[in-house]
Amino acid sequence: MNILDRIAATKREEIALKQLVVPEARLRDSALMQREPASMKASLSARSYGIIAEHKRRSPSRAVINQALTVQQVVRGYTAGGAGAVSVLTDGTYFGGSLEDLLLARAVTDLPLLRKEFILEPYQVLEARAHGADAILLIAALLEPGQIEALAGQARELGMEVLLEVHDREELDKSPLGSADMIGVNNRNLKTFEVDLATSHSLAGLIPDTALRITESGLGKPGELRELRDSGYRGFLMGESFMKQDDPGKALKAFLKTLEA
């Protein structure tokens, strides 16, 4: 079984349990349901380099990235450092994240928040909204086209945007692209962890202009972002290269200064 299949199997078990412990009615009672979500697409589009800075303690491909900082320290730093949006990993088992991280992030920033999660069920979309997310991630490799449409429709009804993630031509061709506000190309093969920025370059021209193009993973050099921008990308999802620094927000600020010089 590859890692993505393992993550999905764990996730299904977790969702079944969580639905028993926290019923949907309780999620609907969250005070954050009254908050108007912000547009991540607009925030990223307003910048020449729309960085989605990710809070990421660890991952299946990297046992430890940064366990020393609080989520508030990281997200405050990203906000001051010029991020266009913040991505918060909420998976506990494989990434050491939680829904509490999303709540804490919400408490310290007005930037749009992406719930970075392996979403399989409508329950998780409601969870995202109830914990302050403005956008959700849908991973094409995990979902059938009909599921993408249904989950994206639910997100829209709840006022959130959708980042649809693909990794290859097959996933792009099978996906209902009109369901997404943003289409992300993950440079990391989630089954092998291999990272290749050529993935984004080769798929850029196949993404419809109705969606904002986002390139994800393995980014760290200003020159790479300039080339990806030339290919049509306006959003750049970056985790490890900032999180491995002692001060991720300062690292982001310095990175943007070099990029925009």
Ligand SMILES: O=C(O)c1ccccc1NCC(=O)[C@H](O)[C@H](O)COP(=O)(O)O
């Ligand atoms: O990062 C991983 O090892 C990983 C493994 C399996 C599934 C997903 C994984 N990462 C999720 C992501 O998409 C990245 O966290 C995100 O794009 C940022 O990537 P990076 O800048 O390389 O940290």
